[in-house]
Amino acid sequence: MQTTNEDFSARASKALGDASLQQSVSNLKRGFVAARARAVAALPEYEAMRDAGAAIKDHTLDNLDFYLERYEREVVRLGGHVHWAADADEACRIVREICARAGAKTIVKGKSMVSEEIALNEALEADGLEVVESDAGEYIVQLAKEAPSHIVMPTVHKTTEDIADLFHEHHRAYGFTDRVTDAAELIGQVRTILRDKYFAADVGITGANFLVAETGSNIIVTNEGNGDLTSTLARVHIVTAGIEKVVPTLNDAAVLLRLLARSALGMEITSYTTLSTGPRRSGDLDGPEEYHVVLVDNGRSKMLAGAFRPMLRCIRCGACMNHCPVYLSVGGHAYGWVYPGPMGAVLTPMIARHEKASELPHACTLNGRCQQVCPVKIPLPDLLRRLRHEQWEAGFIKSKVRWGVGLWAWFATHPAVYRTATRLAAAVLGRLGKSNGRMRRLPLAGGWTAGRDMPAPQGTTFHAAWAKRNQQR
Amino acid sequence: MNGTRRDDMLARIREALGDRQRTPEAVEELEQRLTRPPTGPRPRLDADRLGQFVAKAEANLIKVERIASLQMLVPAVRVLLPSTSDAPDISVAPELEHLGWPSTWHVNFGAGRKIEPLSVTMAVAGIVETGSIILRSSPASPTTLNFLPDVHVVVLRTSDIVDYPEDVWARARSESEDWPRTVNIISSPSRTADVGGIIVRPAHGPKSVHLMLCDG
Numbered sequence: 001m002q003t004t005n006e007d008f009s010a011r012a013s014k015a016l017g018d019a020s021l022q023q024s025v026s027n028l029k030r031g032f033v034a035a036r037a038r039a040v041a042a043l044p045e046y047e048a049m050r051d052a053g054a055a056i057k058d059h060t061l062d063n064l065d066f067y068l069e070r071y072e073r074e075v076v077r078l079g080g081h082v083h084w085a086a087d088a089d090e091a092c093r094i095v096r097e098i099c100a101r102a103g104a105k106t107i108v109k110g111k112s113m114v115s116e117e118i119a120l121n122e123a124l125e126a127d128g129l130e131v132v133e134s135d136a137g138e139y140i141v142q143l144a145k146e147a148p149s150h151i152v153m154p155t156v157h158k159t160t161e162d163i164a165d166l167f168h169e170h171h172r173a174y175g176f177t178d179r180v181t182d183a184a185e186l187i188g189q190v191r192t193i194l195r196d197k198y199f200a201a202d203v204g205i206t207g208a209n210f211l212v213a214e215t216g217s218n219i220i221v222t223n224e225g226n227g228d229l230t231s232t233l234a235r236v237h238i239v240t241a242g243i244e245k246v247v248p249t250l251n252d253a254a255v256l257l258r259l260l261a262r263s264a265l266g267m268e269i270t271s272y273t274t275l276s277t278g279p280r281r282s283g284d285l286d287g288p289e290e291y292h293v294v295l296v297d298n299g300r301s302k303m304l305a306g307a308f309r310p311m312l313r314c315i316r317c318g319a320c321m322n323h324c325p326v327y328l329s330v331g332g333h334a335y336g337w338v339y340p341g342p343m344g345a346v347l348t349p350m351i352a353r354h355e356k357a358s359e360l361p362h363a364c365t366l367n368g369r370c371q372q373v374c375p376v377k378i379p380l381p382d383l384l385r386r387l388r389h390e391q392w393e394a395g396f397i398k399s400k401v402r403w404g405v406g407l408w409a410w411f412a413t414h415p416a417v418y419r420t421a422t423r424l425a426a427a428v429l430g431r432l433g434k435s436n437g438r439m440r441r442l443p444l445a446g447g448w449t450a451g452r453d454m455p456a457p458q459g460t461t462f463h464a465a466w467a468k469r470n471q472q473r
Numbered sequence: 474m475n476g477t478r479r480d481d482m483l484a485r486i487r488e489a490l491g492d493r494q495r496t497p498e499a500v501e502e503l504e505q506r507l508t509r510p511p512t513g514p515r516p517r518l519d520a521d522r523l524g525q526f527v528a529k530a531e532a533n534l535i536k537v538e539r540i541a542s543l544q545m546l547v548p549a550v551r552v553l554l555p556s557t558s559d560a561p562d563i564s565v566a567p568e569l570e571h572l573g574w575p576s577t578w579h580v581n582f583g584a585g586r587k588i589e590p591l592s593v594t595m596a597v598a599g600i601v602e603t604g605s606i607i608l609r610s611s612p613a614s615p616t617t618l619n620f621l622p623d624v625h626v627v628v629l630r631t632s633d634i635v636d637y638p639e640d641v642w643a644r645a646r647s648e649s650e651d652w653p654r655t656v657n658i659i660s661s662p663s664r665t666a667d668v669g670g671i672i673v674r675p676a677h678g679p680k681s682v683h684l685m686l687c688d689g
Contacts (some may be wrong), residue, residue, distance in 0.1 A: 024670075027670055028670075031670065043516055044517075045514045045515065045516055045517070048514040049513065049514050052513040052514055053513075056513070062490070063503060064486050064490065065483050065486045065487050065490065066495070066500075066503055068483070068486070069483070070507070074652075078651060078652070078654075082479075083478075084478045084479040084482045084483075085478070085482075086478065086481065086482055086485075090478070134677065135667070136665045136667040136668070136676055137665070137667035140667060140668075153666070153667070153670075154667070155667050155668070156670075158669075159669060160668055160669035160671070163668050163669070183668040183669055183671040183673050184673045186668050187665060187667075187668060187673040187676060190676075191675070191676065191677055194677060195587060195677075196587075199587050213507065214507055214510065215652035216652065217652060217656075223661075223663070223664050223665060223666075223676065224663055224664070224665045224676035224677045224678065225620045225663040225675075225676060225677045225678025225679075226676065226677045228616070228619075228620045228657070228678070229617075229620050229621070229677055229678075232616050232617055232620070232655070233617065243482075243486070248503075248506060248507060248510070249506070249507060249510035250510070250638075250639075250642040251510040251511065251512055251513065251639050251642065252510065252513070254513065254637070254638045254639055254642075255513035255514075257638075258515075258516075268529075268602075268603050269603040269605060269658070269660045270660065271533075271659070271660055271661045271662065271663060271664060271678070272657065272658070272659060272660070272663075272678070273605075273657075273658035273660070274655065274656070274657050274658070275652075275653075275655065275656040275657075275658075276654070276655055277652045277653065277654055277655070277656075278654060279654070280654060281610075281611075281612075281654050282612075283611075283612035284610065284611070284612055284615070284654065285567075285583055285584040285612060285615040286584040286585070286610075286615045286616055286617045287610065287616060287654055287655065295482075297482055297485070297486075301482070301485040301486050301488075301489045302489070304486065304489040304490065305488070305489035305490075
């Protein structure tokens with residue numbers, strides 16, 4: 001997928017004025033945040049699990065070469081194939097070659113963020129193949145020719161009416177001529193259409209939530225059952241997965257699965273957790289005849305080397321974005337690539353290069369909620385701060401911003417001037433916003449106040465308040 | 474071609490990790506961790522394990538029934554059939570073929586079909602922690618029967634109910650060197666919330682799951 005995050009600010013401004021988007025993200029805030037909080041509160045062992053989850057990921061990353069080789073050995077022992085892809089192009093080429101050898105025409109896909117990352121659909125469609133997403137949410141954004149706006153809930157930006165229009169336009173071809181607006185009927189159409197596709201598919205492609213070195217299995221979790229029909233009915237099953245998905249054993253996977261469902265959906269477990277290991281065995285009546293895994297690096301080994309290694313612990317639950325005030329204000333599309341929110345603000349510059357995503361690490365208030373809810377304790381604010389620093393050093397920061405920061409630095413290192421200036425500003429702004437404690441408009445900051453109010457200062461500075469407090473003691 | 478790609482990628486990973494040589498002791502430690510995997514922190518369970526299992530399954534909208542023996546399965550399935558004049562057309566996992574299915578029914582003892590009103594399969598375990606059912610693929614237990622039917626009937630012996638998924642892994646490890654092709658942990662009927670955040674059942678899999686708990 002093309003990175004379009006050069007102009008994050010422009011898209012963020014547009015999103016702030018989009019009433020329908022604001023409505024959908026506020027639903028997300030209420031639903032997911034509350035559900036996660038309930039699930040966590042119900043589990044006294046939760047904090048211990050987070051520590052264990054982070055430790056498992058760190059141990060695995062520390063020995064990643066060992067576990068990947070062991071994983072490969074087990075897959076091959078049971079008749080599967082493992083392919084190694086250094087970057088997106090190589091990964092797409094490998095999948096295209098497997099499809100070509102299989103004589104494939106129709107491909108059904110389960111949800112896979114790494115396949116979005118490597119722009120697999122576009123590559124396969126360029127070869128003239130029909131590619132159908134089977135997760136209802138991914139299916140909807142595919143029809144709309146959009147990117148997912150959330151890694152767990154791809155359609156969080158779409159209303160039922162949007163989807164009704166979309167299906168009315170596209171499902172005529174399948175005999176559904178009436179426009180329906182009932183969620184169950186809309187999903188019923190997807191079920192009917194996809195049922196035929198599963199049986200027609202030559203190749204089924206899924207992602208992996210975990211790869212297990214001990215057994216050579218890939219694990220996927222879904223609520224719909226789409227991933228299972230995708231991997232079981234096609235003649236060829238291809239798994240696309242980042243190299244960081246491997247865990248040592250099934251016991252380790254169990255720890256991470258407990259964290260994943262709670263963090264993503266506020267549930268103890270999803271409807272389906274499925275372990276797939278190799279192609280069909282002798283005597284089996286179903287299952288794929290070929291089983292392939294494509295292990296994708298695409299910038300991950302670079303992250304492994306340095307300060308960004310903790311980002312590779314990520315299990316793609318989406319809790320960081322559900323709790324991020326910036327994501328909840330601008331939605332996923334403003335981030336311009338497949339990974340939105342705090343995790344995306346780190347991953348996008350690392351995978352899709354700094355120069356293409358220079359604004360993302362700055363779209364953060366450093367409030368730290370993402371780190372507090374991260375099931376594997378990724379220090380997201382620290383990583384974002386470090387990215388800002390690296391961008392500054394590399395000269396990716398716009399001259400206007402550099403000039404502004406330089407000015408602030410001068411003030412901050414000249415306390416007398418700083419105090420006089422802030423005293424003056426606090427007094428003036430305090431008087432301006434006296435009536436209701438907020439300011440709807442601010443000179444020179446019209447863009448900022450268009451989407452939110454500025455809280456008015458109390459009329460005095462922090463320094464003055466602090467000094468007064470100490471005097472009173 | 475694949476060989477060099479693989480070696481290059483592994484070399485890059487080793488370089489990122491500092492290119493240190495693992496001592497034989499370190500390798501032995503990693504091997505030990507694989508063969509005797511540690512267990513992480515787990516939710517505490519109620520003293521009444523069976524009660525907790527049933528409560529969790531029902532909370533996830535699995536319908537739980539008790540049957541005295543496998544011989545009671547056919548009558549229990551009969552109750553679930555739609556009341557049409559046509560002869561029932563269902564699928565049954567080959568491992569349950571011997572249970573005396575009525576000759577007037579059309580019963581497919583094979584893989585799942587595109588239109589599949591009801592299927593009957595046998596679970597290898599139940600998990601108290603989450604009220605989940607575990608199914609394992611084999612020639613006598615096709616995986617598609619777990620996902621294609623509108624109504625999924627699963628049989629589980631109460632003696633196969635264990636505390637945690639880790640207990641299922643331990644049992645499977647001891648039973649065979651080769652891990653099964655497919656292991657399904659099923660915890661509720663199929664659902665989605667991708668249209669307007671409204672929960673709809675089913676999405677692609679079964680609309681309802683009936684668990685027949687069999688004594689023994």
